Amino acid sequence: MKIGIPRALYFYVYYPMWYGFFSSLGHEMKLSIPTNKEIINLGVSHSVDDICISVKVFHGHVKYLLNKDVDFVFVPRIASEEKYKYTCPKLAALPDLMKSAFVSDAGRILTATFYTRQGDKPIIEAFEEIGRQLGDPEEKVKRATKEGIKYQNLATKALRSGHTFLDIVKNIKNLEELIKRPVEKKRYTVALAGFPYDVYDTFTNGDVISKLEDSGVGIVTTDMLDPKVYKHYSKYMIKDLFWYQANAAAKGGMYYIDSPDIDGIISISSFNCGISSIYQKLLDLYSKEIGKPVMHIIVDEQTGDAGLATRIEAFIDLIRVKRGDGLVSQENNLHGTENGVHVRSV
Amino acid sequence: MSKTVALGIDIGSVTTKVVFIDENDEIIEGLYIRTKGNPIDTIKAGMIEAYNVISSKYGDIEVMAVGTTGSGRQLAGVVVGADIIKNEISAHAYAAIHEVPDVSTIFEIGGQDSKIIFIRNGAVTDFAMNTVCAAGTGSFLDHQAERIGIGIEKFGEYALRATNPVRIAGRCTVFAESDMIHKQQMGATPEDIIAGLAESLVRNYLNNLARGKELLPKFVFQGGVSENIGIVKAFENAVGAEVIVPKNNKLMGAWGVAMLAKREIEITGQKTNFKGFKVTELEHKTRVFYCDGCANNCEVYEVIENGETIAYWGDRCGKWSNRLTSKVRRTERADRREEINSEK
16 A cells, blocks of 8 residues: 655654554655645645644645645544643644545545553554554554554654754664764754644745754754753743643753753744744743743745845854854855854964 | 944835944934835935035045844845845844943834834843734824824924823824814814823734833834823833833934944955945846745845846745845855854
8 A cells, every 4th residue: 555644743752653653564755855836725725724834834735745646645643642632622622624625535535543641552552543544453453553663663762862853754764873873062052842743844944954953063962862861840830831842842942941052042933823822932932031032933825035034044143153253254144045154363 | 544334224114214323333324214115216315415525524535334134134135245134123122221221121013013122231032022913103193293294394393392192002003093183073182182192103013012021211212103202201100110212213223233233344354345435326126926936935136236137035945145245245144153153
């Protein structure tokens, strides 16, 4: 069978697991192309208009795949990722949203509910359900599930060693090698706080990652952190948030605010996201206490780049000055994306 | 002996600022012109005008450094040959700190965007720019001045004469305008409406940009809108402290980037990239086309100087911008800089 995998939302968290599972079963996988204008246009014209850009983009990816010759498009329902922590209602309702948006293709939406509280049991059950729908033998599904979990663990390891999820997607076939590969350390490091699908969708967020890296700034993200390291920030928030990813962004962001080797924090979220507004406020409050720069980038459908470039340049200037490197003597930024900041001692 | 100057150009959405500074960083000539439709022509006209004034005063001049800033900074940078192309936040902050060294908060309101910059101990610690709309910026005031039929330059004095400023919804220009028309039909005087507008603009600005941030004196207010004494008063009322409007309030961005360009040249010891005043005689054209290389269909901008393309931008993948000829210059610069570094 040929299974389409939309490159959006939880793709940026669980793709390794899906890759391991489907490839072990011998199914061919088709990834949708990275978000581009065509995908956004498809998404915007097929979705209700009051949802966030990330979910709209997901519609676009699904439609893109439905237009290709794939047997199924995989849209898992990820309802929970931790005990008592849930995902946004739109994400929990994702298969239903897709089925109602693409009624004539509803039968081609392959789904199962991942209600991951603790342990692997819910994952095994969800994959069993998928296996039944695809008509694969139980034994094979069991093996494939193990394979999926193995890939996911490898990916987690790669994240913990400082590789971004984009690197993981690129190197999905040799994750072990990726884990061993060292991450280049740059003079400045900026932490990106936010949901993985906002941080890594380089088209919708105006490619913040490249803009920073081209300016000589290294990046780390909140999904690189082991939740154990930021557990204690619950105290600052009085209690944990209801949403798993918002917790990761808020507490991970706070952890980075406290890390001496991080120069600043940039949060990335989509305009209509109510959950983001909560963790951003928390980061604001916390950064005020510690005194580390935090900037919020809120994206929507716009493709104009000037406003974003100005903010990022100014933010880099700010951390340069903070480190005593001054404003001048840097390679000129002649065209937005190439902002090579050269650092030299004066 | 010729006079050595540095040039700073700030191409804003509504106005263009051209500033020449002398060796003491003092402005010897500054111009404030409307950008209108064509930023390149505006820059050239401004440069010629300023050149004529300065050369009649000082005779020969030598430009040792050029910097550009503002939303048109890239375009201006490639056209004139800039040594530094700086975002407007850093440029504005640099000039404000130069003028008022112990400044803590900078309000800057220009034609289409507004920013707030927080400074502690002479360094930018935080900033915010207006997000989704242009409510409460210069363009909106301009539009309202036209509608009411009172010159924008008189807005300030009208606001000061008000006895009972009316409350105007400042969240959005569409609501603000209908609110203003409603109040005017109810019989409010133009003075009270204009003062109300100033207050709502300040309220909206502070709610939008300064939300939850600590506003500490000294306050500096710059950008075109700081000409408006009514808004200055409204700011003072809102923050409960004096708000300083520096003497070059409208030119701060250009001044800041002129100083930064000068520092850049002083530090690197390089020769300026400035193409000379002859650029005003060169023919510059710009062209926009849609790249059909992939589904993104990027709007690519091309700058053509005397028939030769000198810059591309707007492409996401770098297909066009990587082939631009000024890239050669950039690489050379980078190489030279590495040489300097290795010598140290």
